Amino acid sequence: VERAKQDCRHFRNCLNKELFGGSLSRRKPLLYQPLIIATLEGALVNSDRDLTLHYNFSFGNLPQDTTDAEFQRKFRECWVDRAKQRDNIWHDVIGGDVKKAEGWLGYSLKEAETRGNVAVWDFENTQIPYAAFDAD
Numbered sequence: 001v002e003r004a005k006q007d008c009r010h011f012r013n014c015l016n017k018e019l020f021g022g023s024l025s026r027r028k029p030l031l032y033q034p035l036i037i038a039t040l041e042g043a044l045v046n047s048d049r050d051l052t053l054h055y056n057f058s059f060g061n062l063p064q065d066t067t068d069a070e071f072q073r074k075f076r077e078c079w080v081d082r083a084k085q086r087d088n089i090w091h092d093v094i095g096g097d098v099k100k101a102e103g104w105l106g107y108s109l110k111e112a113e114t115r116g117n118v119a120v121w122d123f124e125n126t127q128i129p130y131a132a133f134d135a136d
Helices: 002-020 022-027 068-082 098-108 110-115 130-134
Strands: 035-041 054-060
Touching: 002 022, 002 035, 002 068, 035 098, 035 110, 054 098, 098 110
Parallel strands: none
Antiparallel strands: 035 054
């Protein structure tokens, strides 16, 4: 779990730089970083051999000119090539679909609800660029 969290931190730093440029994301992180809600599923010790340790992410505050294809390319480069994670990625665009967003967050946090593992939410790798919400 700790190694996964370290790898995720490396991924976040890479993605921040790829999306917003290194100097902006470091100097003004509360404005120039993507919103990332990170959950680490499968950390409980149990007898379910099919339950693998893996991340679920929700993203927001992406630069307006970033296309979905460009984001996927940058995500894969940072996750697979730089953080050395498996290239087993499922990607979906939720956009403004509130029901779909609620469904995804519920899915991401299901281990907390069904198994009582509130540590599924990786607070260390969740980043909320608070100032970006006030910039509108």
